[in-house]
Amino acid sequence: GEDVEQSLFLSVREGDSSVINCTYTDSSSTYLYWYKQEPGAGLQLLTYIFSNMDMKQDQRLTVLLNKKDKHLSLRIADTQTGDSAIYFCAETSYNYGGSQGNLIFGKGTKLSVKP
Amino acid sequence: NAGVTQTPKFQVLKTGQSMTLQCAQDMNHNSMYWYRQDPGMGLRLIYYSASEGTTDKGEVPNGYNVSRLNKREFSLRLESAAPSQTSVYFCASSDRQGVYGGQYFGPGTRLTVT
Numbered sequence: 344g345e346d347v348e349q350s351l352f353l354s355v356r357e358g359d360s361s362v363i364n365c366t367y368t369d370s371s372s373t374y375l376y377w378y379k380q381e382p383g384a385g386l387q388l389l390t391y392i393f394s395n396m397d398m399k400q401d402q403r404l405t406v407l408l409n410k411k412d413k414h415l416s417l418r419i420a421d422t423q424t425g426d427s428a429i430y431f432c433a434e435t436s437y438n439y440g441g442s443q444g445n446l447i448f449g450k451g452t453k454l455s456v457k458p
Numbered sequence: 459n460a461g462v463t464q465t466p467k468f469q470v471l472k473t474g475q476s477m478t479l480q481c482a483q484d485m486n487h488n489s490m491y492w493y494r495q496d497p498g499m500g501l502r503l504i505y506y507s508a509s510e511g512t513t514d515k516g517e518v519p520n521g522y523n524v525s526r527l528n529k530r531e532f533s534l535r536l537e538s539a540a541p542s543q544t545s546v547y548f549c550a551s552s553d554r555q556g557v558y559g560g561q562y563f564g565p566g567t568r569l570t571v572t
Contacts, residue, residue, distance in 0.1 A: 374560070385563035385564050388561070391560055431501070445516070448501040450499065450500035
């Protein structure tokens with residue numbers, strides 16, 4: 344079946360780079376997504392990458408996609424205490440939602456940023 | 459533009475009580491979703507509505523019903539609440555006219571069933 348895997352925790356120092364990794368299973372996923380969830384809040388769509396791309400950069404965020412290994416990563420440059428949150432990777436699933444699919448989420452990586 | 463709104467924010471129910479969680483979006487999105495989030499389980503899809511007038515089961519539909527009242531509103535009903543339904547419930551919406559299916563989430567409803 345489909346599964347999206349992420350490590351559960353990551354701790355970095357303020358100013359360092361953070362790299363959050365994710366593996367997914369559905370090679371037919373068209374888009375892959377990163378979401379951020381701050382304490383007590385909903386999920387915020389951070390960025391996404393189209394499956395025919397290897398890399399996407401958006402200010403401090405860099406997404407890398409390795410389709411061969413089904414590996415997705417999110418790099419946050421110059422990590423700040425405000426980046427402390429849970430980060431979810433998501434892929435498109437075609438089990439639910441017919442031809443356009445719905446999203447399957449990983450369990451989330453809790454990023455802790457130490458001053 | 460409020461995005462996705464949910465009511466209530468918090469709710470405590472006794473086992474066997476019923477309630478309806480409300481969700482509305484003002485982005486003119488076609489698709490809407492209900493998820494539950496439990497510690498260690500991530501987000502699991504309960505029901506979704508690909509377009510106005512249609513609803514379908516997700517991964518964990520048992521114990522829930524939904525209504526897509528119109529394009530803006532999608533409600534989730536618990537007919538007879540059970541302690542296993544203690545969770546945080548999120549509504550989301552997306553525009554699935556194209557292939558892109560990024561979803562936008564509400565702030566959540568924290569439900570406790572005693």
